[in-house]
Amino acid sequence: MPALPDPSAPSAKAADAGPPAYRAPTLRTRADGWTVDRQRRFLATLAETGSVAAAAEVAGMSARSAYRLRLHPRAAAFAHAWTQAQLAAGHRLLAVAYDRAINGAIRTKWKDGTIVSETRVPSDRMTEFLLAKTMPHLFGPTSASNAFGTDRVGVAQRALPGALDQLCDVAAEDCPDAPHDADTLHDDDPTLRC
16 A cells, blocks of 8 residues: 655645745734824824924824834835925925024023023024025125026015915914814815915
């Protein structure tokens, strides 16, 4: 009688097939993880504030986990949206730069553990930087490339009256103090049209 094959021994057919194809593990959806809703809240707040810490707090997550998610191989869309949100937040940095150039930063004087005075000191370096960037033909380095550069300030001054004519009233309830959800950030919102 012939011997029966040992069921625990690998078959010749399986040995010839090579190792099984690798399949990436699927990550399970967790209610306490980076859900799509949390990602949207994070990105909307990041676009509004420019602060990763503030955006993570609004999303109910840590900033460290946000940075980890950005590097995750399955989160390429999140990483791209993060970059776009930071670019969108650039207007806040420009506003801060102008404020520091004009109003300055608060300098506090202490004596014996008590505040003696606080003064605002405008930033001459910030003023120089902003003038060089907004009016390079007047305040930028002298070179052939910008000697007759674009007059961005003049263009802005000429465009301002038309922009002011486009303004319309918006009800206070349409402008909440809380950051918007990413789904509500649409330029084509008919309720905000005049």
